[in-house]
Amino acid sequence: MAAQRVLIGGEWQDSQGTKTFTAFDPKTRTALDENYPVSPWSEIETALQHATAASRMMRNWPAERFAAFLENYAARIEAHSADLVAMANRETALPAAPRLKDVELPRTFNQLKLAAQWAREGSWKTATIDTAAGIRSQLEPIGPVAVFGPNNFPFAFNSAAGGDFAAAVAAGNPVIAKGHSSHPGTTRLFAELAHAAAQETGMPPGFIQLIYRTSHADGTKLAAHPQLGAIGYTGSRSAGTQLKTAADAVGKPIYLELSSINPVIFLPGAVAQRSAELAEQFASSSTMGAGQMCTNPGLILTIAGEATEKLVEDIAARLTAAPVGTLLGEGVLDNLSKGVQTLIQHGAQVMAGGQPGGGTGVCYQNTLLWVAGRDFLAAPEALQTEAFGAASLVVVAQDAGELVQVLEHLEGNLTGCVYSATDGSDDVLYDRVVTVLRPKVGRLLNDKMPTGVAVSSAMNHGGPFPATGHPGFTAVGLPAAIKRFARLACYDGVRPARLPATLQDKNTTGTLRLVDGKWATADVAAK
């Protein structure tokens, strides 16, 4: 069977590559029919040339052009929901409903619409005008963006439709999408719709391009290429750090979402007060999406006591009773098995699960592990190994002091949750905990679980390394996420007619600007 075509320079064309791969059905553990090409370097370089040409052609284009594309594309996705859901369900085994159809797909097209809205609004540019000095500056498109999507969100983080894609386009950039190998068909469907939208809205040929896979060497070559503006990557820590090393060596911005175990801290008063509620919330969050969530709660921190023992037993029982979800693929299963083994090798004891199986197709039992605080402190790095899936480690500290010591050894995470008593009895300890925890997590939660990343302007889906590559940026939340794909461009003494529209005296776009030290949407007053 001929391989699927790649989208390069505005044309669906046969790949120049000779190697191919297939996707798998995780439910039946069998290969799917379609073949997808591995793109050779020559093809990637051609894509870069087209993207560069597009970037130059779109220089100083009004935000309206990108907004129109995003809205046209969003409408096409909505109209093709059934095809997308069927394909993604086949490739990922994620439930067609409610997960794919009712949650992730609406989230995806709504995010594209929001990106259009914030592209128009334009405050993310922080347009700044100093009339006395004759200097003006703003954030502008960074250039071609390569988006590497993850396995676990075939829609919302898809390289050709998800959050990084939306943000890169809203900033005014062309995108080279590198589909994830576990759902190439889903990515192809998105790229077809994006291409149609790009044609209808008059975007240049190199605006949206798609390749399915590259060699590792070519992936790093792409990440370091002088014509690439930036990289958005969501996926494994090992592959991501390889790309990061290549990009960093040439000072190329790379935005990563790598690894996070999302500590959940149950303070004693909360355990005493509402143990069953905690257990229920945790078990539900831990097994959501078969645990394949960036914000899956992989670590529980508690203080020893009878109530804690009961809570842990309760969680173990709930996890054992809960259905076991199908994993996205054999690679996920392998990594999960290895992750759990690493935790066991460093002293963790199995309270629930701990073995492959328990459900349909590729699967692994819902798992809970346990370790004493002092043992965690003996091997803090190994015991923070991510076991991506429905597997969590409970650390039981002997007292508050040991709990804080454990916190001191935590790496960076996307989230950190603290459950405390409602009567104020945990408040002193809460302060001690949060003083150490706050700088280590992108999002701090009170009395709720980390899964469920709301598409909110105030969301931070980011955090210190290894959660991401830079703690100042978020992958979700508009307009903030747009700024990742921009560079600061200053105009010093540039003749007025040559300035971009958003920096001209007359504020035709109504953008919020910092003019002579004051935020305003008004025109610059004539002198």
Added chain:
Amino acid sequence: MAAQRVLIGGEWQDSQGTKTFTAFDPKTRTALDENYPVSPWSEIETALQHATAASRMMRNWPAERFAAFLENYAARIEAHSADLVAMANRETALPAAPRLKDVELPRTFNQLKLAAQWAREGSWKTATIDTAAGIRSQLEPIGPVAVFGPNNFPFAFNSAAGGDFAAAVAAGNPVIAKGHSSHPGTTRLFAELAHAAAQETGMPPGFIQLIYRTSHADGTKLAAHPQLGAIGYTGSRSAGTQLKTAADAVGKPIYLELSSINPVIFLPGAVAQRSAELAEQFASSSTMGAGQMCTNPGLILTIAGEATEKLVEDIAARLTAAPVGTLLGEGVLDNLSKGVQTLIQHGAQVMAGGQPGGGTGVCYQNTLLWVAGRDFLAAPEALQTEAFGAASLVVVAQDAGELVQVLEHLEGNLTGCVYSATDGSDDVLYDRVVTVLRPKVGRLLNDKMPTGVAVSSAMNHGGPFPATGHPGFTAVGLPAAIKRFARLACYDGVRPARLPATLQDKNTTGTLRLVDGKWATADVAAK
């Protein structure tokens, strides 16, 4: 003579180090009297512990506290101008007046006052509130910041008083200043004033600390340390990339200003129209501060022709006639000599200067080199070697097409200047040039030279690598520069009383915030 003391944990104390160094007087080429210690790792680690304690103590402190410190410190600097100017003049040979006394010192204390003003104003936090989702976020202090200052601005970029220092403090962070070895006495005077200001304004002991020098190994260890929040570095490309590699490997934000040759493009119409003016402006900019400016114009791009030949001859004559400044030190002289030799080895011909000497103390003749466009294209990397000092390379392209080809090979730069005719005759070429140039430079100028970095909110003293490490940030220009030393902190379902002041419903600080999709300074309305 005993070594000068380091400032650690709020105390001036003897260093634990056994090695020392001295500064030099570039005018007499002799060592100065004072000894300064090389701090061993144990001392750096102690400083990190104090800085971490300070960071935690200052968690959620109002901006007013940092603003008060900055203003107190600025006033002390102003009051001690004479001492600072005398010391810096002795250590750097930069003219006491107007350069140090009338330009750089006022710039320095005014920048601290501006930082206080923008710390209070707070819009840089992009405080964002989503009342429906119960999520709030803002940029918050990133943690202890290590500042490595450069040799060429003993005041304005001093690690204990300059732009990075001001921005790091305005964001709410403690600073560990690593003084530059060429002006340790100047840095000590600043740190004494900063320490007094910190004591008077009630800042914690680890807020401002000073060390003078570390081994290279300890410098990289510091850059990668888990307790460090971020690094600000201005200096050589080689030392900077070593720090960058160490910081990048652990995902630590590092803001660098490394290397920039600042292309100046003279389009044919401008040359025909005002050749003498161009020559005068260029020669003046090239020799400013003995050429030791980050924005020194090291590269001229032109198109061949009789007028261009005359212009180049005119510039050469003016450079030959201009006084030769004293360089900052022997290291600068060595690097400058080597840089010029590299250019010559790759085909550049000397039009003026090209040898050490010509002035008082450590010096090198004002230098102009020449190369044809096709020769540049044969060795574009070598011919972009920075020759830090008053040395520039003219590239003469045979036609507009070759000029654009040369532009395609340019690395990232802080600035790019384009001079064009005022009658519109260069406008078509201007567009071709700027389409390629714009993404490669942080600041685009029209009809003016790049030296002179105005302290303006709209300034971008940044640009793509190797000018800096990330094209989205600037080292000069408030409030933008503050954002470098912040991380994004999100509060999801956090109980109202536990929120930072700037994220509470009542906007007691009057900060501009994005509330439910609208920018406002009002309180969040009760529901």
